[in-house]
Amino acid sequence: MRAVVQRVSRAKVKVGGEASGEIGDGLMILLGVGHGDTPAVAAALAEKTASLRIFADENGKMNRSLLDVKGSALVVSQFTLYGDARGGRRPSFIAAAPPEQAKALYEEFCEALRRLDVRVATGIFQAMMSVELVNEGPVTILLDSDKTF
Numbered sequence: 001m002r003a004v005v006q007r008v009s010r011a012k013v014k015v016g017g018e019a020s021g022e023i024g025d026g027l028m029i030l031l032g033v034g035h036g037d038t039p040a041v042a043a044a045l046a047e048k049t050a051s052l053r054i055f056a057d058e059n060g061k062m063n064r065s066l067l068d069v070k071g072s073a074l075v076v077s078q079f080t081l082y083g084d085a086r087g088g089r090r091p092s093f094i095a096a097a098p099p100e101q102a103k104a105l106y107e108e109f110c111e112a113l114r115r116l117d118v119r120v121a122t123g124i125f126q127a128m129m130s131v132e133l134v135n136e137g138p139v140t141i142l143l144d145s146d147k148t149f
Helices: 039-051 099-115
Strands: 002-015 018-023 026-032 062-064 072-077 119-122 129-144
Touching: 002 039, 002 072, 018 072, 018 119, 026 129, 039 099, 039 129, 072 099, 072 129, 099 119
Parallel strands: 026 072, 072 119
Antiparallel strands: 002 018, 002 026, 002 129
């Protein structure tokens, strides 16, 4: 499982011009699911994401987590995080999980965040979406359950 995590002051995802999910302060999370991912992987990555200390404390140091600041999360599925463009100009997506598996694990990731008392907004799985956000810092962190980066 891969995630692009961005600290935001606001973020919104639209489908067909209508807002599907919207948050204020918190994290914008683009989430990709790979073939070998499991519910346990989804839960572990959700806990890691919610616990990342990327919010400023009273001294301006990144020392607080999403849980500490009681922020929200906007989670958008993005299979293209498994795109492999090493072989040419057109990325291959064979490492991405098939839609049925990906949807179940995307939903498990969102539910794991909710179990941590994070308010979660979402996009719509497999829809063409437009994402708007204000990245504060900017702070962007890449996470991979296989620890390839």
